[in-house]
Amino acid sequence: MKKGLLIVLSGPSGVGKGTILKEFVNDPELNLAYSVSMTTRKMRPGEVEGVNYNFVDRPAFEQAIRDGELLEYAEFVGNYYGTPLKNVEKLRAEGKNVLLEIEVQGCQQVMEKCPDALTIFIIPPSMEELEKRIRGRGTEPEEIVQQRLSKANREMELVDQYKFIVCNEDPKLAASIISLIIKRHME
Incomplete structure (x- = not known):
């Protein structure tokens, strides 16, 4: 059986990674398996344990780091x-194309460990639009909004490290482009 692709969807917070993902994640032609990330942050309204994230406490996460998990x-x-x-290794061995929706810092680690990863960076139409999206969530205090915007500016400087860059002006169009990228790499 052919080993599945490792696909990394990345970009600044608020760029719409999750919205784009919903447009193509269930396309049977893509043979995707979504890898659920682990986090120590609190669950947001509407999120589901094991679907959006695996929510754990800080000591459990730090143990996973120490154990190389x-x-x-x-x-x-x-x-x-x-x-x-x-989980990623298991799914790829089964021939599934594993999709990671992760932050830029994490993608850099993946690129080092898996140079064959298909890396896709999502950019906003403008930084003004990104700020509008982050503020539109209404889930975080101003201090966190400012931290996210500052981090987004730093992350935008790293786009040239990715194999593909897709602008999220229209989530359906961005999803179509990403689907085509994945299909080409499956051939």
Whole structure:
């Protein structure tokens, strides 16, 4: 059986990674398996344990780091986010194309460990639009909004490290482009 692709969808917070993902994640032609990340942040309204994230406490996450159980991880605004390695390896061995929706810092770790990863960076139409999207969530205090915007500016400087860059002006169009990229790499 052919080993599945490792696909990394990345970009600044608020760029719409999740919205784009919903447009193509269930396309049977793509043979996708979504890798659920682990985090220490609190669950947001509407999120489901094991679907959006595996929510764990800080000591459990730090133990996973020490035990080498994570493909990648990052800490942001006081919370850890990471990808359990064992699940990714299992799914790829089964021939599934594993999709990771992760932060830029985590993608850099994946690129080092898996140079064959298909890396896709989502950019906003403008930084003004990104700020509008982050503020539109209404879920975080101003201090966190400012931290996210500052981090987004730094992350935008790293786009040239990715194999593909897709602008999210229209989530349906962005999803179509990403679907085509994945299909070409499956051939």
